[in-house]
Amino acid sequence: MNINKIIGGVLLLVLVSCGSKNNGYISSATTDYEKAAYALLQQLLPDHQNQVVFKEAGAADGKDFFEISHIDGKVLIEGNNAIAFSSGLNWYLKNYCNAQISINNHQLQLPDQLPAVKIKQRVETPFDYRYFFNYCTYGYTMPWWNWERWEKMIDYMALMGVNMPLAMIGQEAVWQEVFTELGMSPEQIQDFFVGPAHLPWGWMGNIDGLGGPLPENWILQRKDLQKKILKRMRDLGMKPVLQAFTGHVPEALKTLYPSANIFQIEDWAGIPGTWFLDPTDSLFQKIGTTFIKKQTEIYGTDHLYDADCFIEVDPPSSDPKFLAEVSRNVYRSMANADPEATWVLQGWFFFFKKQFWTPERGRAFLGAIPKNKVIVLDLYGEKNPTWDKTEAFYGQPWVWNVICNEDQKVNMSGDLAVMQANFTAAYNSEINNNLKGIGVIPEGLGYNPVIQDFIFEKAWDQSVVDIDKWIADYATRRYGAENEKALAAWKGLLQTVYSRTRTMWSPLITTPRPIRFEGAKEDIRHQRATFKITEEDPYAWDYQPRQLAKAAALLLESADQLGHLDTYRFDLTNVYRELVSSLTHKFINELTAAYQERNTDRFEKAAAALQKMLLDLDDITGTNEHFLLGKWLQDAKSWATNEEEAAYYEWNARTIVTIWQPWKEGYLRDYAGKQWNGLFKGYYLPRWQLLIEHMRKALAEGNDIDPKKFDMEVRSMDYDWTRGHDEYPSAPTDDIVKVAKRISKEYESYFDW
Template identity: 40%
Template sequence: MNYTRLYYAGCNIYRQVFNFTTATNFSVSFYHQLMKISFTAKARQHWYYIALFLSICLYTNATAQLNKAEATSLIRRILPEKATAFTVEALPPQSDKDAFEIESSKGKIILRGNNGVAIAAALYHYLGEYAHCQITWNGTNLHLPDRLPAVPQKVQLHTPYQYRYYLNYCTFNYSMSWWNWERWEKEIDWMALHGINMPLAITGEEYTWYLVYKDLGFSDAELQDFFSGPAYFGWFWMGNLDGWGGPLPLSWMKSHHALQVKILQRERALGMKPVLPAFTGHVPVAFRKKFPAAKLITTNWKNGFADTQILDAADPLFAVLGKQFLEKQTQLFGTDHLYSADTFNENEPPSDDPAFLSGLSARIYEGMKQADTAAVWVMQGWLFYSDRKFWKAPQVEALLKAVPNNKMILLDLAAEIEPVWKRTDAFYGKPWIWNMLNNFGGNVNLFGRMEGAASGPALALNDTNSGNMAGIGLTMEAIEQNPVLYELMMEHTWRSQPIQLDEWLHKYIRNRYRSENTDLIKAWDILKHTVYNGQSIRDGAESIITGRPTFDSAAEWTRTRLNYLPHELLPAWDLFIKAAAAGVNTDGFRYDLVDVSRQVLANYALPLQQRWVRAFREKDSAAFRVYSSRYLALISDLDTLLSTRKDFLLGPWLATARSWGNNPAEKALYERNARDLITLWGDANSPLHEYANRQWSGLLNDFYKPRWSQFLDMLQHSLQTGATPDLPAFDKQIRTWEWQWVNRQKAFPVLPQGNSIQTARRLYDKYRSVIEDPL
């Protein structure tokens, strides 16, 4: 055995991954001294193990100290004026599941945990249970008394879940495309507070691949049409598209390599184990020219994009590339041995033969193993949900059983919608994670399966048929909406029994609004039975406003079917307005008031649209003019309402996109990416247009309203002249206009304008009575 090489490799990994200089420098120095002494081979072997033991001891101590130090820094970021009231202590290492303790002693709040995440979770538990505070993406309450409440008796909690997973490939674009370190730092703090310990970490992946392909002799010109623009990385990484939104500047790759280093350092310092990407076969078109003998599979995502090339896993080059990628990635970012790889994402394999699928997954895993013998494959189970016609029991079983059980973790990606584990024999013995998806495309709506989120994970955990359920997670396509669902879901981290929803909601209301206002308790009971009942539709309905103009009650990718009757939501609006009049005025309340008001008005758009449609068909020009004018006014009123909250502004999305550009051309490219993703998604003829629609101030007045205005002007002209409207010509015209909008450059406000409560009350007075009887 080459002990020198092995030992240096271990020290190098410690340095790269954890940046622990004390332990590794001591160990390296100690080992250098040993090598100067003339030992026998047998003695040298013994001394090697002594040195390794000392290194591990120092490493373990350094880990504990780093977790404590990072947790202390987190407390300072969250509570800068109260940080000295907390003392952080380390608990002994746990077997594989985290634990924390909280107690009061000598005027201090003692937070103990076996790592930084556990300590952060202890802090959030204290803030919620004793100080009645809350931290969400959409509203924060950190109103603390001068003297912090004491903890009457020691709190001790253990999690039943080894893994608490976070993020979806899509989240990195629908929400995170333009994030800088400041925004990432806040998110990592949020993750730690909520007990997340297994985040997907794919920022900067494009730079790794750039270096790999440069090592293989590819020129920049040969790679120019391969890398997508920044808003489309999620689908580029999954092999669905090449080049769209590019060409990608090298400056972006380098800046996001640096950003990923910071992200990983912080996540690991808190005790998280990030999941990094692995090779799944997607290669540039130029690969065929460079390697003419390579066995390539041509595939197409069928969403308006060109074919992509997948290197067959049976080709010897597959393992070579997989190994090179992981080695390069480890060199750049270190590793925690968890690797995300999804085969044939929303693409059907060329064969459903179980033997073929078994060989495929075996070779993909082998490619990981060659670079990292400790590699564990983390697979999104989305393919088993999205293409269940292909993935029947024999196919699923063959794909999974080819990999050892302890070398693969399955993500049941949308378990709240359809628990795939129930029809796959709990993933045939693999460890698996129960995830809530909830949001598709970043659409703005009030929606969720609240009862399911309160009970689903614990019911699965205690089900004798659930096999090796090892964790819970959040896999939404976008964040920064419906905060109640994510707070509820992560409540499971420290419990093994279903959540008593009404009791939990009372606590949520108290912490969010600093009030136990009975009107708000009633309002949330209505929300629980309406927008959050999640019974009859897969994901939240959008407003007809965000759809491409149509006579129908829904547009493509703009589903308007609700999971409740619209009038059933109105009493909740009444109660929120009443609570505002009673003086409730926290950040979370203002967000919720705007969001409930927005949902009511967004719902009202549909009957109002149908009224002018009926007037047009009845050739009633006067009525058409009245109701079409009201429809456009509603859009503007919604824009005004949403402008009072930064959560609903277009401006920050575009401004942060442009901020990454180093010159006018780069700024224009990033703005075009940002505009395109949330409107057309692709080119002027994209079949995915409106998939990622947003009800945002700026977008409503500058995109949706002008688009509807052109349609309504055409119809008004038709009524005046008696000519039949040329709908195919309009469709062609509006696609051209939309593409022109995508390519414009225009600044929008980045800060909210106006008063949320006053604006909501004004619109309530204007619309409440007419919404009651819209027809």
């Protein structure tokens, strides 16, 4: 007789006899992990919660696992923690219900009775760690999230199998206590803190005071939010990564501790260098240990701490002995407060500053940390993996990741075939050595859900898949039906936007300027091959827009069957935004060519086409809540307790997505530019209209535009916009199917539809 069946049957009898339909399962769960999993189930599948049973079981080899079977008409999911339960539930929904869990919208059209599992299935992951988030995500995507939004994200992570999320919120409350104990005044502390959306770059030691001071209410609210986040993560079985001391300190500390070796590092992105305390200084141990202790008092600990001393700057010395002393002392400051501490270290600097980090220096730095007391995150696995250039991080444990998205660019990109090839190479080479995990470290989230689905699936199934078949299965689950045109559309997306590793920096949403595309190249962050406008290729884009146009048309033709689905409507918005955006180089090139040839008729037609494109992009993005500037601003102001705070949060929210640095002469302006409704019409269009007016006047007077004068005017315009309060829609204002049909008709000549 099957003992599992007996146990499961007894458990089911208990569950059925308990309380109300809504909380009976939770109250009768026998372990904390079961309770957490039932809470997730109740949120996700309220109409089917009585058809799923969770049962905790030990992992024989310490690896997370789940088993799925059927017992007495119920789906039984066994596993060693709530992450395993949740991952098993997601696996079941994908493979038995043709459903999809996704980062923005789920597709959960389920039958009244969940399908039976005829053969028991067991799945185990070889990875100890499944990592998620980037420091930048907390600035470009999540600065304004409330608890309701965070709860959905945490449940999504559990369903994906994430067990090692970066959890950075609420640090300022800890630092207040630490700095106060060190003798700093409230004013000195406030001068150090940066603005809400800029906090990640303060945490990473890139900036001081920019966008501050922080309202005290913000610090208190974020402290409360972090406690809720950490509780939910830990209830499910996650081990969140908290902060450790990197050496970054306020300049004011120099006055209080004049004998301490506090020095200014090199400038970052045109911003004066911040101040760092030498890790070999005795004060470093005092601050580092105090920070960990106070953080643990407030938030608890899972013994994982992130500390990145040199993200995008060189250390003050290249001496391997010094570098070894740095890492040794950084780790010691953690271990003095927490003997179980493990240092989680972003390996980005090994790539970004590869000229500095020679094997000798890298070996010295990592080798000085006790073996297995550090976990290195290889961030850029889809394009520039570092493990194979550092002897797999010189023998220390590491995690393979993809970035996929820089500064939350609103795009569709990510070469699935390359990702799989790079992952497979790392997995086959290192899984029996020191490869311990897999993860996703995007600077921004929300516009490429297929990437997260693809990578996190590898946590549970490392086999090499047929990408064409995988994308077809993905599309079927995404829409809950085998729609032939939708499947063909996704095949087209795979051959275009998802055959490029990263997207291009769009000149449409950066500071306007005349450009002839005759062989330009971009900088290190956005490398691409030489490109030019030709008769054969009138787009100069990094895929073939005509192919994307065919895919877009096929997706639109699926509207009668799929138009009611949130997943479909999001995809249709994203695809048509991407399609129209692909005309950027063509339209700017045409405007520039007409201007240079002094052809006023051609110039006016080109100017009208470019301005219409911006307005049409505003219309497209206005159809979906995930593309709205108004929603971003509304969420920012929701943290305010008075009008002054609301104005401050709005200013910070406007600044980070436009000029970035809050002054007219900023260096990072447009770096985090978004393709959002409201920005197209309210911010990008007026800038282009200003340039067009300068060009039009120059044509009329027989002169050339004055680039310095234009630059001063556009910078002033941008700066003033960040301090404005004009309203933008915070909810969709039109129907994407209707808008897409209009766009298809009006733009057919550009794509030979």
